Amino acid sequence: MGRGHMARRNTNRRVGIADVAEKAGVSHATVSRVMNGNAAVDPGIAARVRAAAAELKYQPNPVGRSLALGKTDTIGIVVPDLANPTFQAILRGLSIAAAQDGYRVLIADSSEVTSEEAILAGEARRRCDGVVLCAPRMADAELEELAPTLHPLVLINRTTIATNTPSLSVDYGQGIQELAQHLVSLGHRRLVFLSGPEHSASNRQRLVGLDQFRAEHPEIELQMLHGGSNFDSGHESTEAIIASGATGILAFNDLVAMGLLSGLHERGVRVPEDISVTGFDDIPFAKYTTPPLTTAAVPINELGSLAWRRMREQIQQAGEATTQAQDEFSPRMEIRKSTAAPALKPAS
Amino acid sequence: MGRGHMARRNTNRRVGIADVAEKAGVSHATVSRVMNGNAAVDPGIAARVRAAAAELKYQPNPVGRSLALGKTDTIGIVVPDLANPTFQAILRGLSIAAAQDGYRVLIADSSEVTSEEAILAGEARRRCDGVVLCAPRMADAELEELAPTLHPLVLINRTTIATNTPSLSVDYGQGIQELAQHLVSLGHRRLVFLSGPEHSASNRQRLVGLDQFRAEHPEIELQMLHGGSNFDSGHESTEAIIASGATGILAFNDLVAMGLLSGLHERGVRVPEDISVTGFDDIPFAKYTTPPLTTAAVPINELGSLAWRRMREQIQQAGEATTQAQDEFSPRMEIRKSTAAPALKPAS
DNA sequence: GAATCATGAGAAAGCGTTTTCTCAGAGCGT
DNA sequence: ACGCTCTGAGAAAACGCTTTCTCATGATTC
Numbered sequence: 001m002g003r004g005h006m007a008r009r010n011t012n013r014r015v016g017i018a019d020v021a022e023k024a025g026v027s028h029a030t031v032s033r034v035m036n037g038n039a040a041v042d043p044g045i046a047a048r049v050r051a052a053a054a055e056l057k058y059q060p061n062p063v064g065r066s067l068a069l070g071k072t073d074t075i076g077i078v079v080p081d082l083a084n085p086t087f088q089a090i091l092r093g094l095s096i097a098a099a100q101d102g103y104r105v106l107i108a109d110s111s112e113v114t115s116e117e118a119i120l121a122g123e124a125r126r127r128c129d130g131v132v133l134c135a136p137r138m139a140d141a142e143l144e145e146l147a148p149t150l151h152p153l154v155l156i157n158r159t160t161i162a163t164n165t166p167s168l169s170v171d172y173g174q175g176i177q178e179l180a181q182h183l184v185s186l187g188h189r190r191l192v193f194l195s196g197p198e199h200s201a202s203n204r205q206r207l208v209g210l211d212q213f214r215a216e217h218p219e220i221e222l223q224m225l226h227g228g229s230n231f232d233s234g235h236e237s238t239e240a241i242i243a244s245g246a247t248g249i250l251a252f253n254d255l256v257a258m259g260l261l262s263g264l265h266e267r268g269v270r271v272p273e274d275i276s277v278t279g280f281d282d283i284p285f286a287k288y289t290t291p292p293l294t295t296a297a298v299p300i301n302e303l304g305s306l307a308w309r310r311m312r313e314q315i316q317q318a319g320e321a322t323t324q325a326q327d328e329f330s331p332r333m334e335i336r337k338s339t340a341a342p343a344l345k346p347a348s
Numbered sequence: 349m350g351r352g353h354m355a356r357r358n359t360n361r362r363v364g365i366a367d368v369a370e371k372a373g374v375s376h377a378t379v380s381r382v383m384n385g386n387a388a389v390d391p392g393i394a395a396r397v398r399a400a401a402a403e404l405k406y407q408p409n410p411v412g413r414s415l416a417l418g419k420t421d422t423i424g425i426v427v428p429d430l431a432n433p434t435f436q437a438i439l440r441g442l443s444i445a446a447a448q449d450g451y452r453v454l455i456a457d458s459s460e461v462t463s464e465e466a467i468l469a470g471e472a473r474r475r476c477d478g479v480v481l482c483a484p485r486m487a488d489a490e491l492e493e494l495a496p497t498l499h500p501l502v503l504i505n506r507t508t509i510a511t512n513t514p515s516l517s518v519d520y521g522q523g524i525q526e527l528a529q530h531l532v533s534l535g536h537r538r539l540v541f542l543s544g545p546e547h548s549a550s551n552r553q554r555l556v557g558l559d560q561f562r563a564e565h566p567e568i569e570l571q572m573l574h575g576g577s578n579f580d581s582g583h584e585s586t587e588a589i590i591a592s593g594a595t596g597i598l599a600f601n602d603l604v605a606m607g608l609l610s611g612l613h614e615r616g617v618r619v620p621e622d623i624s625v626t627g628f629d630d631i632p633f634a635k636y637t638t639p640p641l642t643t644a645a646v647p648i649n650e651l652g653s654l655a656w657r658r659m660r661e662q663i664q665q666a667g668e669a670t671t672q673a674q675d676e677f678s679p680r681m682e683i684r685k686s687t688a689a690p691a692l693k694p695a696s
Numbered sequence: 697g698a699a700t701c702a703t704g705a706g707a708a709a710g711c712g713t714t715t716t717c718t719c720a721g722a723g724c725g726t
Numbered sequence: 727a728c729g730c731t732c733t734g735a736g737a738a739a740a741c742g743c744t745t746t747c748t749c750a751t752g753a754t755t756c
Binding site: 072259 | 407409410411412414415420422430431436437439440443444447452453454455456457459470471472474475579606607609610613632633635636637638640
């Protein structure tokens with residue numbers, strides 16, 4: 001009674017290596033050896049051990065293994081918002097790919113609280129063998145400071161000067177230019193970019209791309225409208241969009257575009273007859289909106305699995321500090337029914 | 349050189365409790381005490397330790413802690429398919445709620461491979477302090493056998509006779525009846541249920557509910573059509589639906605309904621003028637389809653956070669084996685624009 | 697047939713914590 | 727001033743495993 005430890009031992013305890021050893025009449029060490037196939041063990045003894053293990057349904061305790069081996073067979077992923085289909089897809093791709101190699105993934109959702117991201121990432125890193133970091137709004141300086149402490153690390157849509165950190169990014173600048181170009185070639189002359197979160201790195205990239213677009217197309221009117229990154233912000237922008245008088249709308253992403261689509265529909269504005277709308281990302285739902293959404297497809301499933309591949313490379317060549325690949329994906333335009341030639345000449 | 353261990357020790361190693369102890373001129377034990385605030389420590393010494401810890405940026409190794417404490421502050425969740433918005437929402441709710449209490453979640457996606465679920469769940473359980481299990485197609489017998497080995501366990505949409513396992517479930521039978529009732533009250537006389545995966549427990553519940561509905565409404569024609577649980581299967585059923593001659597369609601879930609909506613649109617069938625369609629679940633996208641989808645809303649966000657609450661209760665009262673709550677949610681009908689009175693009398 | 701080697705199993709030392717056990721020294725009462 | 731309790735810190739055991747080290751046994755070689 002006084003010995004809490006002993007009490008727990010007798011009642012609760014799961015079967016451990018010691019039980020198997022005892023049952024097989026060998027030492028812990030031998031059990032470990034046959035379980036891991038590391039050193040040569042007499043076939044007869046090995047069989048005895050395996051039989052004992054099977055009978056007791058012995059499964060090695062992963063925490064014990066982790067401590068001894070210095071690895072957890074787990075990687076962490078930190079995302080700003082698990083409600084966002086893009087991150088869901090990345091998580092899924094990552095999880096499935098990692099599982100194939102016997103790794104699990106631990107998730108950390110920062111709920112868009114930028115200041116938590118570094119802490120979450122650090123904590124995840126301590127529990128895991130590596131971290132995949134999606135932190136679109138983290139300040140560059142903070143990222144630079146954080147990245148080296150997280151290695152092995154894979155960055156999504158961010159880069160760092162730390163040359164041993166692979167990063168996966170999407171060329172949002174090019175994608176948004178292509179979409180704008182597409183609208184122009186359809187005959188649109190007045191465009192609006194419904195921008196995303198102010199500090200988002202990918203939003204900045206889109207803005208840079210649009211600057212370039214403007215330089216190449218001085219004749220096109222391109223307004224900027226502040227928005228967010230989800231349904232509701234797209235929906236809320238409906239009035240402003242209508243008021244803008246533009247006929248071609250570049251939404252920050254598919255979510256915003258869908259919110260806008262819904263808002264326009266409620267107001268009786270027809271898409272694409274009255275206004276053309278484009279999204280970005282090509283989330284699975286994009287082809288099922290009405291009308292199906294023209295968008296820039298980023299290979300979100302691949303992103304997750306490639307993130308794992310890059311992570312695995314780092315884990316395997318532990319400590320060799322080679323410089324890592326920087327993968328950049330070019331979005332592929334997916335022209336659907338939400339864009340068309342404007343009904344009438346813009347009233348400029 | 350011969351001593352790989354020492355080599356690693358000098359170069360790689362993260363700062364451990366021993367380093368802090370040395371720097372502060374105290375023992376490991378004291379550092380541990382200060383870090384955890386467990387026993388009384390002389391304020392002066394405590395300050396010295398804290399200073400040393402801060403200077404070295406010491407963070408306790410979670411694996412070591414886990415081994416000593418016998419807990420990992422992590423729970424696992426196994427889902428059949430992370431691409432399904434329902435499970436995404438549960439995962440998200442769970443993750444956020446758990447994070448609030450300092451717990452992380454480890455994910456295991458069985459990719460619909462039923463035979464893997466038990467293994468994944470077992471492995472997750474060994475790594476974690478508990479498991480949330482979503483296994484809609486696992487055979488009852490297998491579940492009964494598995495459940496006791498997983499405790500603490502929370503079941504989603506399944507129940508077990510093991511009285512110490514809380515379960516969260518949705519009354520799909522009632523929900524589908526309400527939807528059918530809704531269609532009937534609009535004037536529909538020929539209905540189709542586009543069913544889900546054959547072995548899905550929730551699909552069986554819907555079928556039971558519909559049997560009851562049939563008994564109460566012998567005058568209504570209700571056909572069954574086999575389908576799946578995702579977009580594509582809804583889309584693929586388009587022709588069969590049209591051929592059925594029914595005017596009211598009960599889709600297995602929102603995904604299927606959306607696929608169907610898209611298929612009907614392509615074929616020029618108007619919703620709801622020609623055919624009314626209902627979904628199930630009320631995933632976030634359901635209110636943004638065109639037309640917005642009439643569906644039975646299940647509180648998917650709450651489901652995740654409640655799952656955590658039930659899990660926490662079990663973790664806290666470790667070993668008391670009290671009988672656990674069985675929560676059942678009644679879906680709330682969400683009438684939108686995808687259902688309306690049929691245009692003309694059915695041709696029966 | 698004795699010396700050398702390979703084989704393979706057990707003992708023990710880690711891995712990084714927490715927690716019990718033990719004991720030195722301070723504080724108190726008489 | 728002596729013995730008692732009490733506080734608090736260090737030593738050591740424990741958590742469950744892997745792996746090195748050590749050494750016995752039997753096989754091999756000259």
